[in-house]
Amino acid sequence: PHHSGITGILMSAAGLPVCLTRPPKLVLHPPPVSKSEIQSIPGISHTCRKTTKKQAKKGKTPEEVLKKYLQKVRHPPDEDCTICMERLSAPSGYKGPQPANLVGKLVKCSHVFHLHCLVAMYNNGNKDGSLQCPTCKTIYGVKTGTQPPGKMEYHIIPHALPGHSDCKTIRIIYNIPPGVQGPEHPNPGKSFTARGFPRHCYLPDSEKGRKVLKLLLVAWDRRLIFAIGTSSTTGESDTVIWNEIHHKTEFGSNLTGHGYPDINYLDNVLAELAAQGITEESLIQEKD
Ligand SMILES: [Zn+2]
Numbered sequence: 684p685h686h687s688g689i690t691g692i693l694m695s696a697a698g699l700p701v702c703l704t705r706p707p708k709l710v711l712h713p714p715p716v717s718k719s720e721i722q723s724i725p726g727i728s729h730t731c732r733k734t735t736k737k738q739a740k741k742g743k744t745p746e747e748v749l750k751k752y753l754q755k756v757r758h759p760p761d762e763d764c765t766i767c768m769e770r771l772s773a774p775s776g777y778k779g780p781q782p783a784n785l786v787g788k789l790v791k792c793s794h795v796f797h798l799h800c801l802v803a804m805y806n807n808g809n810k811d812g813s814l815q816c817p818t819c820k821t822i823y824g825v826k827t828g829t830q831p832p833g834k835m836e837y838h839i840i841p842h843a844l845p846g847h848s849d850c851k852t853i854r855i856i857y858n859i860p861p862g863v864q865g866p867e868h869p870n871p872g873k874s875f876t877a878r879g880f881p882r883h884c885y886l887p888d889s890e891k892g893r894k895v896l897k898l899l900l901v902a903w904d905r906r907l908i909f910a911i912g913t914s915s916t917t918g919e920s921d922t923v924i925w926n927e928i929h930h931k932t933e934f935g936s937n938l939t940g941h942g943y944p945d946i947n948y949l950d951n952v953l954a955e956l957a958a959q960g961i962t963e964e965s966l967i968q969e970k971d
């Protein structure tokens with residue numbers, strides 16, 4: 684009865700073990716770990732990080748922030764501004780204190796926009812002194828997010844992940860309590876929910892895995908791991924959601940796509956961190 688259809692017949696004929704035809708089992712959690720088996724991670728201080736008070740804003744105006752990242756353009760190219768869709772040679776579709784026909788070029792990527800359009804875009808974000816080019820996503824300054832306050836714990840547990848039998852495992856435990864949304868959130872003053880916390884995540888305790896953890900700690904400090912929004916799985920709004928940096932929450936299998944083995948995971952997450960402006964260079968900057 685286990686063998687039905689052509690697959691069953693072929694497998695029986697080949698004498699393969701029956702277990703190959705059983706559905707794979709979901710293994711979300713590692714075997715029990717006692718407190719004495721948990722170790723801190725060599726080269727990474729502490730085992731827990733709480734949300735620190737928001738870095739004091741320097742009180743710069745949007746124009747002062749943007750000036751650092753822009754070059755003046757005297758003769759605008761014969762193109763559209765991709766923010767307001769007006770010609771760059773015509774005034775911006777947005778109003779502002781300065782003449783609406785000022786045009787600037789972003790210094791790293793050379794994309795050109797109306798100054799007013801960039802100011803409007805900056806004011807629409809979380810005004811953290813950073814800017815991201817809307818055309819090519821190049822980041823200017825240090826990008827931060829709106830992750831609500833919480834706690835990130837990280838340590839080594841003595842079990843190996845599928846595909847990483849040569850090393851132990853880094854376990855990350857995120858805990859974010861529900862609360863009330865701040866001015867940087869979608870609905871300031873309204874409460875938000877936080878489902879499924881504490882959330883347990885896993886990395887191999889390899890050299891590359893430790894590098895990913897160090898960068899995730901930078902992402903945590905910059906409030907980029909979680910956001911408040913609408914859950915794509917449940918449709919619930921005003922709830923804590925993951926923010927574009929994928930985590931592995933399935934310890935011993937890969938049925939959800941958020942588990943192991945996944946040989947590309949560490950490279951993928953490094954690329955996702957880089958897209959948020961977090962690379963090995965950030966580790967050096969953070970020490971200053
Ligand atoms: Zn424009």
Ligand SMILES: [Zn+2]
Nearest residue numbers: 792794816819
């Ligand atoms: Zn650009």
